Amino acid sequence: MEVTLSRDGFVAAVEGILDPAYRLATVMLLDFAAAEDAVHDATLDAWAIHRRGGGEPASFRTWFFAVVATRCRRMRLRRRLPFGVRGEAPEASDLVSDVLLHLGTTARLALFCRHWLGLPDEEVAVILGTTPNRVRDRIERAEERLHAELEQDLGVTIVDSVDTSVDQQQ
Amino acid sequence: MTDGLNQEVQQAFAKLTRVPRPHLSERIRESIWGRAAPGTRLPPGSPAWVGPSLSPQPAGQRSARRRVLVAAALVIAVAAAALLVGPTGLGQRLSAVRAVFNSHLPAATTAARPPSTPAPPDLSPTVPASSEPTAAPAASTPPSPTPAPAPAPAPLPGYSCSAQSGGGGTQSTMTTARVGAQSGFDRFVVEFSNGVPQFEVRPQDSATFGQGTLRGSAGLVVTLKNLTSTGYAGQREFRPGFAVIQEARLLSDSGGAAEWGIGLSYASCFHAWILGGPARLVIDVQH
Numbered sequence: 001m002e003v004t005l006s007r008d009g010f011v012a013a014v015e016g017i018l019d020p021a022y023r024l025a026t027v028m029l030l031d032f033a034a035a036e037d038a039v040h041d042a043t044l045d046a047w048a049i050h051r052r053g054g055g056e057p058a059s060f061r062t063w064f065f066a067v068v069a070t071r072c073r074r075m076r077l078r079r080r081l082p083f084g085v086r087g088e089a090p091e092a093s094d095l096v097s098d099v100l101l102h103l104g105t106t107a108r109l110a111l112f113c114r115h116w117l118g119l120p121d122e123e124v125a126v127i128l129g130t131t132p133n134r135v136r137d138r139i140e141r142a143e144e145r146l147h148a149e150l151e152q153d154l155g156v157t158i159v160d161s162v163d164t165s166v167d168q169q170q
Numbered sequence: 171m172t173d174g175l176n177q178e179v180q181q182a183f184a185k186l187t188r189v190p191r192p193h194l195s196e197r198i199r200e201s202i203w204g205r206a207a208p209g210t211r212l213p214p215g216s217p218a219w220v221g222p223s224l225s226p227q228p229a230g231q232r233s234a235r236r237r238v239l240v241a242a243a244l245v246i247a248v249a250a251a252a253l254l255v256g257p258t259g260l261g262q263r264l265s266a267v268r269a270v271f272n273s274h275l276p277a278a279t280t281a282a283r284p285p286s287t288p289a290p291p292d293l294s295p296t297v298p299a300s301s302e303p304t305a306a307p308a309a310s311t312p313p314s315p316t317p318a319p320a321p322a323p324a325p326l327p328g329y330s331c332s333a334q335s336g337g338g339g340t341q342s343t344m345t346t347a348r349v350g351a352q353s354g355f356d357r358f359v360v361e362f363s364n365g366v367p368q369f370e371v372r373p374q375d376s377a378t379f380g381q382g383t384l385r386g387s388a389g390l391v392v393t394l395k396n397l398t399s400t401g402y403a404g405q406r407e408f409r410p411g412f413a414v415i416q417e418a419r420l421l422s423d424s425g426g427a428a429e430w431g432i433g434l435s436y437a438s439c440f441h442a443w444i445l446g447g448p449a450r451l452v453i454d455v456q457h
Contacts, residue, residue, distance in 0.1 A: 011202055015195050022194065023187035033361075033448060036194050041352055043198050078351055088448065090186040097182035115179045146179070 010050055014043050017061050020117055021068050024127075027112045028072040028105055032088045035072075042071035062123045069109065069127050076105070099149045107142035114139055193446060329439040329456050335370040336444060337394075337451070342367045344394070344402040344428060345448070349410045349418055355441075355454040356415040358432055360394070362449040367396040369451055371442045377416070377433035384433030385409065385416035390440060392430040392453065399426060414438050414455045 005013060014021075018039065025035035025042075046067045092098035100108055106128060113124040121132040121139075128135060342362040350357045370393045377386040406420040417433040434455060443452040 007202055011199055014198065018190050018195060018198075022190035023183070026187045027183065032188070033445075033450070036190065036197075036445075037350075039190070039194065040197055040201065044201055047202055075350070093185050094182065096178045097185050100179070100182050100186060111179060112183055115176055116183045146175070150175075 005050065007047075010047060013060055014046070014064065017064060021065060023116065024065055024109070024112060025068055025072050026090060027108055028069065029075060030089050030101070032090070034075060038072045038075055039068055042068040045071060059123065062119065062126050065113075065117075066127045066129070070129070095150060096146070099146055103142055103145065107138055107145075110135060110138045111142050111146075191446075197445075329441045329454075331373060331437075331439040333370060333372045334440070334442040335368075336442065337366045337368040337396075339368065339396065340365045341396055341398050341426075342449070343398045343400045344404065344423075346404045347408070347418070347420075347430070348405075349408045349412070349415055351410070351412040351415075352454075355456050356410075356412040358392075358415060358418055358430075358453045358455070360392070360430070360451045362451070365449045366444045366451050367394055369394050369442070371440065371453060373437065373440070375437065377431075379421055379429075379431040381421040381429075381431070382419070384419055384431050385411075386433030386435050388434040388437035390432040390434065390453065390455070392432065392451075394428045394430075394451075395426065397423075397426050397428055402428065413457050 021042075022035055022039050025038040026032060029035050029038060042064075046064055049067070090097075090101065092101050100111065103111070110124060110128060113119045113127055119127070121135045124135045124139075125132045128138075130138075342364040344360055345363050346361045348359050350359070370391075372391045372393070374389045374391060377384040377389045379389065379391065402420060402423050408418040409416070410418075414434050414436070415432060416435050417431075419431050419433075421429040421431045423429075432453070432455070439456045441454045441456075443454070444450070445452055
């Protein structure tokens with residue numbers, strides 16, 4: 001199905017998902033200013049694709065997030081200095097956010113896609129540029145690490161919900 | 171994962187991230203509307219493929235056909251005018267039209283912008299730096315009637331090959347500087363503690379500056395005034411070897427003024443922007 005948006009339509013569609021896109025870029029880059037640059041540049045990338053007739057296979061939202069993630073990955077590859085020294089960076093204010101900050105970028109992004117955006121594995125896979133099976137694996141491992149860190153730091157054991165099959169199916 | 175922990179993760183992401191500032195949306199609008207119309211050729215270096223799989227391009231084919239039709243109509247119109255008026259008369263009329271166009275170039279450029287694009291604010295040095303993305307080009311420098319130097323590519327919308335200036339009157343301190351490579355342009359950024367001070371970006375035909383020679387065959391001089399006397403403690407030299415930006419060096423920093431030199435691999439048009447939060451002077455140099 002081909003959907004061609006006008007400039008105004010395209011900008012309106014992007015503005016409708018600017019908040020999660022900016023948060024996604026922040027989660028990947030850990031730098032607020034760089035995240036703004038990334039979303040801005042990714043929007044231009046997306047517009048360049050769109051105006052050439054490039055389509056969004058299923059969901060504009062997921063496709064746009066994938067473009068933002070691609071732009072963030074490029075920026076990470078091109079950066080010369082360690083993260084956090086270029087601009088204002090997110091800071092941990094509690095144990096969970098501290099653990100999230102110390103996860104790998106892909107694991108943090110996978111958790112963000114699952115728990116903040118509420119996306120299914122198939123759409124998370126589009127954003128991460130991998131397969132749904134690997135997404136499941138990554139999320140599982142990230143959650144295990146989160147559990148372990150929290151249990152270690154809090155000295156408590158986190159008990160899973162009664163219906164564990166729901167968690168396993170996700 | 172437990173519902174409780176799921177909520178905790180959500181809350182943690184809420185604390186780690188924040189809503190985008192309104193200026194991001196405006197910046198995007200400015201950039202999208204500043205770009206060429208759909209179907210026109212992309213600037214060199216634009217990503218050929220960024221996202222997931224792309225479908226065939228019937229929309230692009232339609233716009234290409236439309237361009238051919240418009241071009242054919244223009245050719246017919248010019249030929250008809252030549253037949254009606256005769257070669258001498260047509261030449262005189264074209265000269266008159268060109269003269270009128272040249273004399274009204276800035277106004278015509280502004281009028282050509284779509285109505286949804288905010289008008290560029292006055293960027294005279296007395297105006298305080300705004301958190302809005304402000305297009306600095308040619309605010310205080312009238313457009314030169316002479317064409318750009320031969321090696322420079324045609325400027326993209328928003329880019330200019332002549333000196334650009336702007337900034338505010340408040341005192342500020344340079345905190346960091348960085349360089350980056352993007353699709354279609356390289357970027358040089360200087361961050362400030364308290365708004366972007368008065369600045370000027372001047373192109374030059376060589377990479378030799380008063381304080382030394384940088385890599386490249388052309389250059390940009392970035393002059394900053396009204397700085398605090400604290401001095402700059404960040405990185406003073408970059409040698410990224412990007413497509414255009416070869417080197418950037420802090421040439422001088424004293425007496426409330428500083429000068430950065432940017433060595434370019436070739437003379438190219440550029441675009442100076444002011445962004446807020448943190449206050450940044452952004453210079454994009456076209457590939």
